[in-house]
Amino acid sequence: MGVSQGQETGYVQEDNRTMKGTIREIITKALDGAIAGGALKTRKPVILERPKREEFGDFSTNLAMLLAPEEGRSPRDIASILVEGIAASPVVARCEVAGPGFINIFLKRSYWYSILAEILRKGEGYGDLDTGGGEKIQVEFVSANPTGPLHIGHGRGAAVGDACANVLKAAGFDVTREYYINDVGRQMETLGRSLFLRYQELLGMPVEFPDDYYRGEYMKEIARDFLTKYGTRYRDARPGEPGDDSLPVFIEFAKDSIMSGIKKDLADFGVGFDVWYSEKDLFDKGLVEETLKELEGRNVLYEKDGALWFRTTDYGDDKDRVLVKADGSTTYFASDTAYHREKLKRGFKRIVDVWGADHHGYQPRMKALFKALGEDEERLKIIFIQLVSLSRGGVPLKMSTRAGEFITLREVMEEVGKDACRFFFLMRRPDAHLDFDLELAKKQAPENPVYYVQYCHARIMSIMEFARERGVDVPDVVGPDTLKELSRLDQKEEVAIIKHLAGFEEVIEKSAVEMEPHRVTFYLQELAGLFHPYYNRNRVVTDDPGLTTARLLLCRAVATVVAKGLGLLGVSAPKKM
RNA sequence: GCGCCUGUAGCUCAGUGGACAGAGCAUCGGCCUCCGGAGCCGAGUGUCGGAGGUUCGAAUCCUCUCAGGCGCACCA
Structure with missing residues (x-):
């Protein structure tokens, strides 16, 4: 029923599917057709990419090159067969064979307009996927020992863990955020x-x-x-x-x-947890003991020098690990063993732990536990957070990279603000060292990427306010009467913005699957980087009602995606700055 | 010694099998009678640490090697 099925394209964008999936299906159908017609015989999954250079099309696939060895003919021959089927799709403007056998696909402009209409129709729901299929997943993060306040390193873990959880939720997972409290020992x-x-x-x-x-x-x-x-x-x-x-x-x-x-x-940092899990509870409920018994039953324990050992070397660890010390007390690993067994018992299909990079030596033994329990170790994903080096105006703070250990999250949050703080923590891959310059984060200037993105949102809100003051109707969605106006967005810059908006779902999917929320941060900087120049060269509110409507709709879509993306990062999208 | 992470433009970093490697900052030169100048326009920059290998194709995969960080507890 969406307006996207406008007669212009005859195309229906189905819900719950990314655009990339739609294109992939067109290619798969072309392949099926070729096989049915006897022209080809091999079936392979379609790998799609968005070429960097626009002369290579909106999408490109190397399918013909992958099929070539088994088909026993040249990639370019195979490609030319597939091109026919692909070009038959109503959304494809043209399709050509290039280079060694790439198939480059150019989509009709009307298709992009239908995508824009779809984005507007979904509004804040645009970006919500069902990749996860409602699968239960747990993200355990921060879990700082209750022996002192959170420092800056915990802050990075909090930002990454929370953003991962947000992105996973958007991608259709049933997410539980959990904090493990080491309140014993x-x-x-x-x-x-x-x-x-x-x-x-x-x-x-x-x-x-x-x-x-x-x-x-x-x-x-x-x-x-x-x-x-x-x-x-x-x-x-x-x-x-x-x-x-x-x-x-x-x-x-x-x-x-x-x-x-x-x-x-x-x-205050905008991070909330569903469960605060106490280590002490593990003991009080007898779960540590129960876990030891189970492991014993699985014949992976043995005694030596008065201690009880877990033969983790059978499962890829460097050395065996002690669970019960000679003095009768249990190790931290024993608790963790019980805790992770509990996570599995609680029904989480996938378990994500966010740890400081200095704990990477623990990964093999945790993986060993999963294997010893007969579970697929892939169910456990550990994200390592590298150190944060603080500096001020380019001058490193304190004398070591461990400055982060001594500076609290609250101090930084109060100095640079929650938004800048979270955004900066998410500007790098989790496992890459992060240079955090307090002066830069505070600076309300163009070289500060947080404001660059937020400003994009505020600016659009301001444009809309301006339009309203002029008595212009500011639409949120495309109606039957306004659909045709979208074709007024015929400038290269406008189409480029729509194409970028259309890639948002792919970014979320990739961020979720790889658990790399920094991809969203980069995406938003790119989007803002397309919008600001466009704004600078074009007036949105003009004397031409049709054009004004079309541009306001484009602005609305940009603002919606920026707000959604910032929300995933835990950063606010202000109306005014 | 062993293991993990990192090495890409002056700086900070994206980019994990595709077609001449990208962005921001910094540098230099421009733009405010105009919806927010927290903005925009223009200019230059690369032995992708190094060497081999796999592949039609490698920053990306494999091996070796160099450099930096982190870890190698009956600590948490």
């Missing part, structure tokens, strides 16, 4: 003791901090809160010592306080 005891010492310090008692204690300023604040709540009640406590049960009090207080800070940081 020795580090928690250290945290509790650290609080106790700060508490005693506030009470004027002489204290000495061991090197491995948490000594940040934030601990002093927590100690003040503790003092407010408990007064001098624990003044002479001996946490952790026999006969004294105060340690859990300190631990709980510190942990809760830090976690609420982390939650606030994340909320």
Whole structure:
């Protein structure tokens, strides 16, 4: 029923299919036809690409070259057979054989207008795909230990994890965002003791901090809160010592306080989680023990030197790993084993972990776990986040690349703003080092890509406001009466913008499949890079009603896609700046 | 020593089998009686770290090699 089935093309763009899929189908049908007619006999999947050079068409396929070896004839011969079938499609303007045997396809302009109409009809829903088919997928990210505030590295992980989750959701997956809290073990005891010492310090008692204690300023604040709540009640406590049960009090207080800070940081950063999963719960529910039993039943455990080992080397790891130490306590890996087994039991078909790159040594043992449990290791995807190097006006901050370890997410967020912060984190591939220049991120100037993209949206909103003030009707969708006006968008720049808009779905699909949200960031910069020059050379609101309508529709589509794309990144699309 | 990641224009980086390798910034020179100048126009730049190999075709795949980062716990 969409306006896209306008008589001009006789073409119906079906929902739930990307344009690329549509073109691929045209080629497949041409191949089927050739086979049915006896001209060809080999069937192969169609690989489509968008050529960089426009003289090579809107789409191009190497199908003929792939078929050549088995067909026993030249790629160009095969291509010329296929070209006939492809050219017969009502959306194809022309189709030709080029170079060694490429088939270059040029689509009719009317087809592009129908795509534009389709984009407008879908509105904010444009970009939503069903690639994932509703499959349950879990993205676990940040999962910072509750021993201190989030630093800049966690921020990058948060931005990437959240954007991945957004993109996966758009691509049709059933996404659960999860944060794993390491709230058990020795580090928690250290945290509790650290609080106790700060508490005693506030009470004027002489204290000495061991090197491995948490000594940040934030601990002093927590100690003040503790003092407010408990007064001098624990003044002479001996946490952790026999006969004294105060340690859990300190631990709980510190942990809760830090976690609420982390939650606030994340909320202000625009990141929300569906599940906060506690490591302690794994133990309380007996899941760690249950997992050990299962592994034992699978004959992958053994005892040595008083410890219980997991023979991960049978599944590709460098060395076997300890699950239960000689002193009877379990390792972090034991918890993680139980946790990931639980993820599988909870029905997630695919599991995504976002880790700091310094944890890459853990990948083989986690993969080993999946294999030992008889699961396809491909169900686990680990995204590694490389370090962030902070600089200010080109000057590196602190002395090492580890500056990011000491600067909190909140500090950066407050200095440069949430939008710039998130956008910058998503300008690079996750596994590439990131140079984050605070001055640049703050700068409200053209060299700052965040504003360049946001400005595109604000500018269009402003144009529409201008039109309304002039009494011009600003349409959101193409109606039967306005469809014909789209042909007024006949400039090269206008068609180029429509073509770029049409590629949005492919970008989302690729971002989701590869879990590389930075592709969206690049896409948006390109889109803004097409729109601004166009705007500068052409007036949208003119005395010509038909032309004005057509251009307003084009603007609407650009604004919608920019807003949608920024939304996926967790960046706002302002109406005014 | 072993493993993982990275090496592409002056800088920061896209680009993972296609046709003469792209963008932003920086540099230089232009554009405001005009819907937002946070914008636009024009100009130059490459041994894709190196060497072999696979392929009709390689920045992309394989092998070796050089450089940088990170990891190699009965820590979390």
